[in-house]
Amino acid sequence: MLKLLLPGLQLLRQALGRQMRLLPVVVMFGLMSAVLEGTGIGLIIPMLSIIGGQKDPTGLGGLSALFQQIGSSMDDRQRMMAIAACILALITLKNIIAFANTALTNFVYGKAGHAIRSALADQLLKIGYPFFLQESPGRLLNIISNESWRASDAIQTVLAAIVNASASIILLTFLLLLSWQMTLCVAVGLILVQVAHAGLSASLKMPSRNVTSFNNELASTMLHLVHAGRLIRIFGQEAREKAVFDGASNAVRKAGFILQTRQGALPPLTEVLHSALFLAVVVSAWAWGVSFPIIVAFVVLLYRLQPHVRALQQAWSQVQGWSGSLEEVRWLLDSSDKPRPPTGDAPAEGLNREIRFDRVTFKYPGSAARPVVLHSASFQICHGRSTALIGRSGAGKTTIVNLLCRFVEPDEGEILIDGFPLSRIDPAQWRSRLALASQDLELVDGTILENITYGLHASPAEAEHAARLAEAHEFIETLPHGYKTLVGYRGASLSAGQRQRIALARALVRDPDILILDEATNAMDGLSEAAIVETLKLRAGRRTTIVISHHRSTISFCDDIVILSDGHVRNQTSFTQVASLSMDQLYEHELLGKH
Ligand SMILES: Nc1ncnc2c1ncn2[C@@H]1O[C@H](COP(=O)(O)OP(=O)(O)OP(=O)(O)O)[C@@H](O)[C@H]1O
Numbered sequence: 214m215l216k217l218l219l220p221g222l223q224l225l226r227q228a229l230g231r232q233m234r235l236l237p238v239v240v241m242f243g244l245m246s247a248v249l250e251g252t253g254i255g256l257i258i259p260m261l262s263i264i265g266g267q268k269d270p271t272g273l274g275g276l277s278a279l280f281q282q283i284g285s286s287m288d289d290r291q292r293m294m295a296i297a298a299c300i301l302a303l304i305t306l307k308n309i310i311a312f313a314n315t316a317l318t319n320f321v322y323g324k325a326g327h328a329i330r331s332a333l334a335d336q337l338l339k340i341g342y343p344f345f346l347q348e349s350p351g352r353l354l355n356i357i358s359n360e361s362w363r364a365s366d367a368i369q370t371v372l373a374a375i376v377n378a379s380a381s382i383i384l385l386t387f388l389l390l391l392s393w394q395m396t397l398c399v400a401v402g403l404i405l406v407q408v409a410h411a412g413l414s415a416s417l418k419m420p421s422r423n424v425t426s427f428n429n430e431l432a433s434t435m436l437h438l439v440h441a442g443r444l445i446r447i448f449g450q451e452a453r454e455k456a457v458f459d460g461a462s463n464a465v466r467k468a469g470f471i472l473q474t475r476q477g478a479l480p481p482l483t484e485v486l487h488s489a490l491f492l493a494v495v496v497s498a499w500a501w502g503v504s505f506p507i508i509v510a511f512v513v514l515l516y517r518l519q520p521h522v523r524a525l526q527q528a529w530s531q532v533q534g535w536s537g538s539l540e541e542v543r544w545l546l547d548s549s550d551k552p553r554p555p556t557g558d559a560p561a562e563g564l565n566r567e568i569r570f571d572r573v574t575f576k577y578p579g580s581a582a583r584p585v586v587l588h589s590a591s592f593q594i595c596h597g598r599s600t601a602l603i604g605r606s607g608a609g610k611t612t613i614v615n616l617l618c619r620f621v622e623p624d625e626g627e628i629l630i631d632g633f634p635l636s637r638i639d640p641a642q643w644r645s646r647l648a649l650a651s652q653d654l655e656l657v658d659g660t661i662l663e664n665i666t667y668g669l670h671a672s673p674a675e676a677e678h679a680a681r682l683a684e685a686h687e688f689i690e691t692l693p694h695g696y697k698t699l700v701g702y703r704g705a706s707l708s709a710g711q712r713q714r715i716a717l718a719r720a721l722v723r724d725p726d727i728l729i730l731d732e733a734t735n736a737m738d739g740l741s742e743a744a745i746v747e748t749l750k751l752r753a754g755r756r757t758t759i760v761i762s763h764h765r766s767t768i769s770f771c772d773d774i775v776i777l778s779d780g781h782v783r784n785q786t787s788f789t790q791v792a793s794l795s796m797d798q799l800y801e802h803e804l805l806g807k808h
Contacts, residue, residue: 232324235317239372242314243379249307250380251387253300254513255280260296261506263289280510318372326365332546333357341552342620343578351433356541359428363538367531374528377521384518391511395498399515402490403522406483410526413479417533420472425537427464434461472534479530480523487519552578554640555619559633561642563726564757566631568594568617570782573626575612585780586612589626592775592785599749599758601768601788604777605800610761611651613777614731617759618647648725650717650733656704661689662696664704665718679722682748684741685714709736717745728752731761739766746770765796776802 258280283299284292333356388396434457438445445454494515498508532539575587587609594600602610615621616628619640628635635643656664665676673696680686680696688711692698704712713736720728728749734742743766750770752758760768768774774791776784776799784802794802 232321232328235321236375239314239317239321239375240379242310242317243376244383246307246310246314247380247383249303249310250517251384251514253303253307254510254517255387255391256283256296256300256303257510257513258506259283259285260293260300261509263293263296265505281506314376318369318376321372322365322369325368326362329361329364329368329542330357333361333542336546336548336551339554340548341554342615343552346577346621347579349429349433351431351436352429352541353545354436355425355429355432356545358432360425360538360541363535364542367535367539370528370531370535374525377524377528380521381518381525384514384521388511388514388518391507391514392498392503394501395494395503395511398494398497399490402493406486406490407526409486410479410483410530413475413482414530414533417472417475417530418536420468420475421534421537422540423468423537424465424472425541427461427468431458431461431465434458476530476534480527483523483526487523491515491519555622555636557635557637557639557643559637559639561638561646562631563646564596564630566596568635568727568757569629569632570613570616571627571629573616573623573628575616575621575623577612577621587616587623587780590777590780590782591626592782594757594759594775595773596757597754598772599753599760599770600773600775601771602759602761602775602777603763603768603796603799604783606763607779608777609780610777611731612780614649614651614729614759614761617727617729618644618649646726647729648720648723648727649729649731650713650720651729651731652713652733652735654716656700656707656712656715658700658702660694660697660699661692661715664700664715665696665722667719669723671722675722676718679718680715682721682745683714683718684737684744685711685718688714710738710741713737714741721748725756727757727759729759729761730767732763734767735762735764742766763796774799776800 259282262281284295287295337353337357385396385400388399438454438458445451491512495508495512498511503511570590570592572589572591573587574585574589576583576585590609590613602613604610612621616623617635619635622636630638630643657667661680662673662676665671665679671679676696677686680689689695689698698706700707700712700715704715707715713734717730717733720730720733730749734745737745742764746767746769749758749760753772758771760771762768768788771788774784774786774788775782776786778800791799791802
């Protein structure tokens with residue numbers, strides 16, 4: 214039976230880790246409480262013999278004869294009282310152990326649930342970034358918010374199944390010792406019931422997968438409603454979006470109904486089958502002339518065994534019903550088919566000469582049909598200088614940033630830092646030397662101060678200095694709570710230009726070796742941008758700055774320029790060479806460079 218619960222057990226082993234050593238205690242408690250229960254029930258035999266006035270009832274052998282002898286030296290009155298006290302003591306002890314086991318399984322369940330959620334978070338943080346470029350956020354959200362809970366429930370069910378299996382084994386042993394013929398009859402009956410049950414349970418897997426997959430779609434639709442509030446309203450798509458959402462929600466309802474109905478059919482069916490088995494045993498025992506006290510003890514034991522067996526069968530069908538959830542959680546936790554995080558253990562010494570892209574070719578992961586977005590790109594970014602990366606939309610500028618930050622790795626070619634391969638440098642150390650301000654790098658849901666000092670032990674004074682450099686201090690001071698103002702989810706309570714200034718302050722407060730600005734000021738007014746350009750000029754000679762922008766004014770202070778077109782580096786030159794050209798002419802310039 215335990216083997217049947219394999220999906221839950223595998224996850225249990227994965228989730229529990231060190232807590233696995235508590236499982237033998239759970240099993241031992243389960244066995245102990247069943248032994249106490251069986252013994253208490255066995256004591257009914259001498260009790261009934263006293264009531265029936267049978268000093269030595271016929272047909273007693275083995276365990277029943279042993280029970281019959283208990284207290285035989287006492288007189289009936291004393292014996293009756295002693296046995297009653299014994300039964301009460303056994304029942305009390307059994308329930309104390311059962312309670313201890315409930316507390317222990319709840320503890321293990323809590324630990325397992327926490328371990329699963331923690332492992333999922335760990336996986337999401339460690340996994341290679343390309344994973345997020347390919348996977349649907351709705352699916353990931355559903356796994357974390359829904360399926361992980363079902364997986365924890367499945368673990369609790371497996372724990373309860375272990376306790377119930379232990380109890381069933383002990384109670385069956387007692388039955389066997391009371392009457393092997395009747396026990397054989399029971400065993401055959403239980404096997405038949407289990408076969409019927411397993412057949413029906415197998416039909417739960419597909420509906421369970423359907424529920425999971427429809428839940429993924431529903432989570433995606435929910436995310437869309439949350440994120441695309443403005444889009445939906447401006448294009449008047451409320452009714453359409455409502456219909457799409459209702460469709461997704463209804464699909465979950467239908468799939469859930471099918472699953473729950475099939476699951477719901479199992480308990481009544483097993484109850485009928487168990488009752489039939491119960492009656493068949495009683496009638497057969499009577500026909501075989503088994504003595505009355507044994508029949509009663511057997512029936513009571515059987516009656517007590519029934520809930521354990523039914524709970525086991527229910528656990529089986531529940532785990533089948535959660536198989537879709539278990540598969541999803543295990544899929545996310547399985548690293549073997551996921552992009553690996555960047556590797557490398559050489560220290561990041563800092564930039565002294567240049568970053569060199571040496572014939573770098575790159576294609577975003579996903580389907581084989583994806584186009585190559587960088588074609589053998591070679592250029593260099595010199596230390597202590599500002600380099601503008603320009604090119605029309607889709608030219609590959611942000612892709613270069615992604616490669617530089619090691620979010621993705623080149624398919625061919627190499628990126629060299631002072632001649633040393635970036636792929637061999639410790640990624641965390643390397644990233645600590647970079648700071649990125651980009652239009653799609655979110656603010657966190659916290660105060661302005663927390664956003665500026667994100668992940669850094671910077672003092673409020675340092676944060677304020679960075680905010681001044683990023684032209685953010687003035688507007689922050691006008692807010693009622695100043696630097697303690699909450700920015701809301703993704704900085705929703707601020708304007709786009711204000712968000713950009715805070716993001717820029719967050720990058721500047723680190724005074725990074727390499728500062729990357731990817732369309733980082735495009736929502737700002739001209740005056741603010743001009744002031745920021747002055748700030749960036751202060752880095753000259755000391756630090757390296759990379760600027761991506763479609764605005765001529767933003768790149769005006771740069772020393773060098775790299776011109777990209779359709780993933781090809783068309784030109785690299787000193788900015789003074791092209792200083793007189795407008796942005797369009799610069800793009801023309803790239804075309805000239807082509808011929
Ligand atoms: N996650 C992704 N998966 C697949 N292709 C992508 C992905 N991100 C970008 N691309 C493709 O890579 C190419 C280069 O994109 P990239 O974002 O680097 O351009 P860009 O020069 O920064 O453009 P823009 O100026 O519009 O920001 C584009 O053709 C784009 O469609």
